[in-house]
Amino acid sequence: MTRRRGEQGSAVVEFALVLPVVVLVLLAVVEVTVVARTQYELVHAAREGARTAATVSDPSRAVQAVQAALDPIAAGRVRVTVERGGTVGSNAVVTVVLPYRLGSRILGGLQVSLRARSVMRVER
Numbered sequence: 001m002t003r004r005r006g007e008q009g010s011a012v013v014e015f016a017l018v019l020p021v022v023v024l025v026l027l028a029v030v031e032v033t034v035v036a037r038t039q040y041e042l043v044h045a046a047r048e049g050a051r052t053a054a055t056v057s058d059p060s061r062a063v064q065a066v067q068a069a070l071d072p073i074a075a076g077r078v079r080v081t082v083e084r085g086g087t088v089g090s091n092a093v094v095t096v097v098l099p100y101r102l103g104s105r106i107l108g109g110l111q112v113s114l115r116a117r118s119v120m121r122v123e124r
Contacts, residue, residue, distance in 0.1 A: 031102055035114070038074070042096050042116035045069035045078075049094035050118035053084050057124070066096055074098060085122055093119050 048069040053062035059082040067075040083093040095117045102110045 034103070035100065035112075038098070038100060039114050039116070041070060041074070042078075042098055042114055043118070046094050046096045046116040046118035049080060049082065049096065050092055050120040053082050053092035053094055054120040054123050057084065057086075059084060062092075062094055066094065088122055088124065090122050091119050092122050093117065 045066045049062040049066035052065035053059065056062070062082045062084075063080045066078065066080045070078060077098060079097045081093075081095045083091075085091055095115065098114045100112050100114050102112065
């Protein structure tokens with residue numbers, strides 16, 4: 001089968017038009033994966049903080065537990081709030097908020113807030 005010279009050139013042009021779209025989709029998939037992993041880490045950190053807040057009356061220990069559960073970069077930027085009732089059986093609530101800048105330059109470094117909240121019953 002013989003191809004004419006014009007057909008070969010059109011394949012290159014089509015590839016050049018499709019390639020940026022494919023790259024953009026791949027970048028979006030990577031960005032969503034990174035955000036989902038970070039959100040999962042925040043949920044884990046909030047759970048660790050709530051577990052500490054449920055067993056220890058000092059809120060600073062719960063904040064330390066949250067920061068220890070996160071990587072050092074995120075631990076320095078995270079905002080943690082601890083609410084703990086004074087009686088056994090009341091709720092200990094830990095909320096973790098992390099300002100997160102999307103890494104893609106295409107999105108202009110869009111800033112979002114990732115949040116996680118965990119509630120446990122006070123044991124002591």
